[in-house]
Amino acid sequence: MAKFEFNDDGVVVIIGSGAGGGTMAHELTRRGIRVVLLEAGKRESLASFSQVPNEAFAQLTWLDPRTSSGDWAPAKTNPGLPAWLSKTVGGTTTHWGAVTPRISPWETRARTTYGEVKGTSLIDWPIAHEELLKYYALAEERMCVTRRAGNPGLPASNHFKVMHAGARKTGYQRVHSGYVAINSRAQDGRGFCIQQGFCVQGCKMGAKWSTLYTEIPRAEATGRLDLRIQSMVTRIDHGADGRVNAVVYRDANGAEQRQKARVVCVAGNALETARLLLLSESGKFSRGLANSSDQVGRNYCHHVLNFTVASFEKPVYMWRGTSQAGLVEDEAINDPKRGFAGGYFIELVGFDLGSLPLAALPYGWGRDYASFMDGYRNMAAVMIVGEDMPRPDNRITLSRTAKDAHGLPVAHVHVDEHANDIAMREHGQRQCRRVMEGAGAKRVVHSEGSPFATHNLGTARMSTDPRDGVTNAWGQTHDVRNLFISDGSVFSSAAAANPTLTIVALALRQAEHISREMTARNI
Amino acid sequence: MSSTDVVGRRGFLKVTGVLTGYLAAGSPLALLAPSRAWALDLMALTSEQGAALLTMARTILPHDGLENAAYAAVVHSADADAARDAAARKSYSDGIASLGGGFASASEEQRVAALKKIEPSAFFQQFRVKALSVLYSTPFAYAHFGYEGEAFSKGGYLTRGFNDLRWLPEVPLSDAGPMPGTAS
Numbered sequence: 001m002a003k004f005e006f007n008d009d010g011v012v013v014i015i016g017s018g019a020g021g022g023t024m025a026h027e028l029t030r031r032g033i034r035v036v037l038l039e040a041g042k043r044e045s046l047a048s049f050s051q052v053p054n055e056a057f058a059q060l061t062w063l064d065p066r067t068s069s070g071d072w073a074p075a076k077t078n079p080g081l082p083a084w085l086s087k088t089v090g091g092t093t094t095h096w097g098a099v100t101p102r103i104s105p106w107e108t109r110a111r112t113t114y115g116e117v118k119g120t121s122l123i124d125w126p127i128a129h130e131e132l133l134k135y136y137a138l139a140e141e142r143m144c145v146t147r148r149a150g151n152p153g154l155p156a157s158n159h160f161k162v163m164h165a166g167a168r169k170t171g172y173q174r175v176h177s178g179y180v181a182i183n184s185r186a187q188d189g190r191g192f193c194i195q196q197g198f199c200v201q202g203c204k205m206g207a208k209w210s211t212l213y214t215e216i217p218r219a220e221a222t223g224r225l226d227l228r229i230q231s232m233v234t235r236i237d238h239g240a241d242g243r244v245n246a247v248v249y250r251d252a253n254g255a256e257q258r259q260k261a262r263v264v265c266v267a268g269n270a271l272e273t274a275r276l277l278l279l280s281e282s283g284k285f286s287r288g289l290a291n292s293s294d295q296v297g298r299n300y301c302h303h304v305l306n307f308t309v310a311s312f313e314k315p316v317y318m319w320r321g322t323s324q325a326g327l328v329e330d331e332a333i334n335d336p337k338r339g340f341a342g343g344y345f346i347e348l349v350g351f352d353l354g355s356l357p358l359a360a361l362p363y364g365w366g367r368d369y370a371s372f373m374d375g376y377r378n379m380a381a382v383m384i385v386g387e388d389m390p391r392p393d394n395r396i397t398l399s400r401t402a403k404d405a406h407g408l409p410v411a412h413v414h415v416d417e418h419a420n421d422i423a424m425r426e427h428g429q430r431q432c433r434r435v436m437e438g439a440g441a442k443r444v445v446h447s448e449g450s451p452f453a454t455h456n457l458g459t460a461r462m463s464t465d466p467r468d469g470v471t472n473a474w475g476q477t478h479d480v481r482n483l484f485i486s487d488g489s490v491f492s493s494a495a496a497a498n499p500t501l502t503i504v505a506l507a508l509r510q511a512e513h514i515s516r517e518m519t520a521r522n523i
Numbered sequence: 524m525s526s527t528d529v530v531g532r533r534g535f536l537k538v539t540g541v542l543t544g545y546l547a548a549g550s551p552l553a554l555l556a557p558s559r560a561w562a563l564d565l566m567a568l569t570s571e572q573g574a575a576l577l578t579m580a581r582t583i584l585p586h587d588g589l590e591n592a593a594y595a596a597v598v599h600s601a602d603a604d605a606a607r608d609a610a611a612r613k614s615y616s617d618g619i620a621s622l623g624g625g626f627a628s629a630s631e632e633q634r635v636a637a638l639k640k641i642e643p644s645a646f647f648q649q650f651r652v653k654a655l656s657v658l659y660s661t662p663f664a665y666a667h668f669g670y671e672g673e674a675f676s677k678g679g680y681l682t683r684g685f686n687d688l689r690w691l692p693e694v695p696l697s698d699a700g701p702m703p704g705t706a707s
Binding site: 051377 | 582
């Protein structure tokens, strides 16, 4: 592994090693570019992943405090942990469910497709969908996505048999074991899925794609990656010319370090990315770095998420098998007759015993609750993942009350749901009930939203007009030419698809652009 | 280690109460344990407070066949919070006092009524979430609910029943995929 000097101003500094940052590190280093990759967390491995769910949660999760407000569920159920994401090398690609549908063409034209939706800040994406398709194909091949790129689907688990039977009875046509970035056969130097049901705890087979054991070791093998773990970035500095020139961080011992940089890519997940830009305010950028539009942190989207759990007369054993290998695509359409704009996916979601009550059944107690839990062997669970509406005041700001270990204000997350989000959730609940009853469910229970966000989007969004967003179509900030955003923050709108595939596709495209611009000495 | 560390450690280890019980004779865990008797030392709560919390956990999540030892794990976690933090200790003391003296020996109907009264309180809600997060992660709960746990060490569920459900139609191959290792 390479080691570069702090005053080496020829390196690209990438902040965050997840889907966006880890992919960028590989793509830039393999093109001959020297990269310093700063990761706040530690480095785990297939061997070190804990298989005790509580321990695994603590091992991989970003547990530093946050604060939250608004009428969304996390502000009530988990105000100090409103978003469940990771702080470890590989970021959320260590714990994700690996669900990888694509964004649809009409979703990239959200404002045009939906028209004016009151109380939203909808815009169209500045990228044509045809352009995205090329990078989707590359990303799917890279990530070994099932049912894409010539890969077979995963075999049907008990849990998926329930979903499939119920969905077909409901009249759905596009029902299958999912597009997942999980090996259905051994390839890419990694084994195939052995149906452990421990996707979220870290896949000890390495069958699930994660930058931890794909992109990052490949970047290291080029001899051009300097990965620094337990390195928490506190600000990005710029010179008199307005270009960024250094990144300041605390190392594993808490000592402050300053790494010079030619280009900086921020990929800290939409909460931390927005926080870091806001923390990096200066005389020149008084509202925060790259924030002349006042759009940094705004338009925060997190998807309409809702869980439906059902009990049946006979055993399902939903914990046996790949957690999320089941998908219904029929509702991922825009049909205003349903009473809302945008669409949603219905996705299978298996839970270990400890996680089920916390994630999907966080309310209630007493005989009624316990009797439902007693049916754990006979349960099935699905969730909806749908497009939520961007709103200017749903935003990340710097907390006025809480500070982190370094004395810096933590991210505050405010969300008030839009009527469109609520209408979609209610439709999703009705449809998920029909699916479960179609398979013979005796009892069906819904959550009311998700107790935490997992898909964090939009807080530094791409826009054609610099007044509407933070970056251009390359994730390059409108204000600072050599500052890039390389994670889900750049989504111009949420769309319905789980975001990781699109984050990787955009990173593949951005890396080409950065490489080209560096060669042309434009940055 | 300095002498103050020793004093601090002794102070921390001072036992303030104890909970005891027996594993049910038929419990699969009784076969593995050296003795059916169990005892939990409390480091901040009294025996009476511990007993009240154990009963409270059982009333919140009443699984009749589930060992008291599982509910004692919830009390153990609450006691650890109280030992770490004076504010938490006061919150538990005040909260338990608000249940009234005879709570641990009251009928389930009376206990439910007492908890309904304090349901909106932070004490109740925090303890409810603690009970949810601890109880279902105990080995006793795994045994009670038939949850088989981690599978990596056994080769996953691929050959151990991930697709053994027969009470619904099989999924056509076109909507799923082949078993890995077979021709695709």
